[in-house]
Amino acid sequence: MTTYYTSEHEWISVDGDVGTVGITKFAAEKLGDVVFVELPDVGKSVKKEADMAVVESVKAASDVYAPVTGEVTAANAAIVDEPAKVNEDPEGGGWFVKIKLADMGQLTGLMDKAAYEAFCASQ
Amino acid sequence: MxxxxxxxxxxxxxxxxxxxxxxxxxxxxxxxxxxxxxxxxxxxxxxxxxxxxxxxxSHMGPSFLSLPQLGGGDQAHRKVASIIERLVPSDIAGLAPGKVQLTVLLDANGGIIDDLMIGRPPRDDQQGMLYIVVNAGTKENDFSLIAKTAGAEAELHRAxxxxxxxxxxxxxxxxxxxxxxxxxxxxxxxxxxxxxxxxxxxxxxxxxxxxxxxxxxxxxxxxxxxxxxxxxxxxxxxxxxxxxxxxxxxxGGMCLYGHDIDISKTPVAASLSWMVSKARRERGDFPGADRILRELKEGVPSRRVGIRPLGRAPAREGTEIQNTDGETIGVVTSGGFGPTVNGPVAQGYVDTTYTKTGTPLKLIVRGRALEAEVAALPFVPAKYKR
The missing domain is CATH 3.30.1360.120 (Probable tRNA modification gtpase trme; domain 1)
Structure with a gap:
């Protein structure tokens, strides 16, 4: 299983042709306390770099973008019921959706962990 | 801004x-x-x-408006009060020594230039002075307006x-x-x-x-x-x-200037009619008095209310408000998540027909109509020491 990162601070952890997607620890810390999450329905098609989900803190709403094009195969109801889980474990139990990738080639444009860490350090 | x-x-x-x-x-x-x-x-x-x-x-604007000579009891207070009363609709002359009043600066059309606090010092030797605190983003304009209004009669000292x-x-x-x-x-x-x-x-x-x-x-x-x-x-x-x-x-149901109140709103529309004191209504001697007195009698087209979204999604500033028939009846002016309420809370302006507490509303958030209702302000009871 390999994890990739976007410049919009999403991560995608790929197993076969299905990727689990969430927001990074860096993003969760920047957002502050998450109070509301809106996820796409299972079966919905999402497009790389287009809005996919919404995450709201006390102060503001932010869009979460799809790191790849594909179909949503699962949505994490646990973070809808308990949005604080996004802050507690953003890169684990606080995952957002699973996406069946339409084009595995889209992964090559994403960052690996080292590149993403360097990117965050430059922010 | x-x-x-x-x-x-x-x-x-x-x-x-x-x-x-x-x-x-x-x-x-x-x-x-x-x-x-x-x-x-x-x-x-x-x-x-x-x-x-x-x-x-400290970003806010504390200041003092003072007559050239302090002291002189009620007469000095009434004199300095008469200067600031040219800009506000509250009974500053009638403030008891040591009291502070929340009020608004008004333009000639009755629009709110800023909200501010005005205090009358308790001490006899400081009568003829007012303690005034205005908002950060508006203070340059407020201070020049107050200084200009005071002219040679009183001096504004910025703190x-x-x-x-x-x-x-x-x-x-x-x-x-x-x-x-x-x-x-x-x-x-x-x-x-x-x-x-x-x-x-x-x-x-x-x-x-x-x-x-x-x-x-x-x-x-x-x-x-x-x-x-x-x-x-x-x-x-x-x-x-x-x-x-x-x-x-x-x-706490309080207004944030530039969001819940601004120059396009009168105190009546902002549900701040209590700031327009009885004595001033009788005299009708404040900026925009014609319009404000008419609004007090005949009502306003839309008014500020509390709004409680019934789901979990916050409705932010700018969110369109509809009635249950899907007609646009207002807009959210501040909204977010209330940690003590443990849910979303908002304020906004709605057509006066819809201002009664409990009235069902729809909030258009990301293209969807979310259930909400008009709520009494404040959302959390005040715990002031009276």
Whole structure:
């Protein structure tokens, strides 16, 4: 299983042709306390770099973008019921959706962990 | 709002302290201000509701409007009050010594230029002076308007050389008892000067912007950090940023200038008619009196109300409000998540037909109509010390 990162601070952890997607620890810390999450329905098609989900803190709403094009195969109801889980474990139990990738080639444009860490350090 | 993109941000006397406390800083009202500290907005909000929060509000505009000669009792007070009453609809002449009044500066059309606090000093030898505190983002305009209105009759002294520090929450009084015991006898919306403290001559006002009991204390800038540190030494006190200040005031049903009120709103539309005092209504001698008196009698097309979204999704500023038939009837002017309410809360303007508490509304959030209803303000009961 390999994890990739976007410049919009999403991560995608790929197993076969299905990727689990969430927001990074860096993003969760920047957002502050998450109070509301809106996820796409299972079966919905999402497009790389287009809005996919919404995450709201006390102060503001932010869009979460799809790191790849594909179909949503699962949505994490646990973070809808308990949005604080996004802050507690953003890169684990606080995952957002699973996406069946339409084009595995889209992964090559994403960052690996080292590149993403360097990117965050430059922010 | 003024364009601050090319202007270096101003800083308060506590700026260094914020940095050392690890605050996340951002621009507000032209100042580089702490939005939150390490604990985050939710924890800071809840701390203020259960203990005591310290807020740096030095970006606001404290000032004094003074006659050339102070003293002279009621007559001097009425004289200086008559000057500021040219700009506000409240009965400043009728303020008791030591009382503070929340009111609004009005333009000739009755539109709200700013909201502000005006206090009458308790001491005889200071009659003829008013303590005035305006908002940060509007203070340059407010101060020039007040100074121009006063002309040669009175002089406006800006208190830019001070720090203004708020301590808010159920434990604020206990904290202050050990540091500035002379402030403790104050009741809600009263103030007095306390001379020769360890932090110089200070002005303590029992007021705030959270719905909690608390104080706002004006101290000389050079003592600002020492005073803040003295408060922070108490384990009941934590520093609170502007993020939690906003969620606290929103739950408290208070207006944020530039959002819930602005020049396009009259006090009647803003549900602030209580600021237009009886004596002033009778005399009709305030800016925009024709329009405001007519609105008081005949009503306004839309009015500010509290709004409670029934789901979990917050409705932010600018959200369209519809009736149950899908017709547009208003707009949200501030909205977010209320940690004490444990749900979303908002304020907005709706057509007057829909202002009754419990009226069902639809909020259009990301293309979907979310259920909401008109709610009584405040969302969280005020705990002032009367």
């Amino acid at each position: 003024t364009d601050v993109s090319n202007t270096p941000l101003k800083t308060t006397p506590l700026h260094g302290l914020h940095t050392r406390l690890g605050a996340r800083m951002a621009e507000f009202g032209g100042y580089d201000m702490p939005i939150q500290y390490a604990d985050g907005i939710m924890t800071e909000h809840n701390w203020t509701r259960s203990h005591a929060g310290l807020f740096d509000v 830019d050389d001070r720090a203004l520090i708020a301590i808010q929450g159920p434990e604020a009084e206990a904290v202050i008892t050990g540091i500035l015991p002379e402030a403790v006898p104050l009741t809600f919306m009263t103030f007095h000067e306390i001379k020769n403290t360890a932090f110089g001559n200070v002005i303590a006002t029992r007021c705030g912007y959270t719905g909690e009991d608390g104080f706002e204390i004006l101290v000389p800038a050079e003592h600002g950090e020492a005073f803040a540190n003295r408060l922070l030494e108490d384990p009941r006190v934590k520093p609170i940023g502007l993020g939690a200040r906003d969620s606290l005031r929103l739950e």
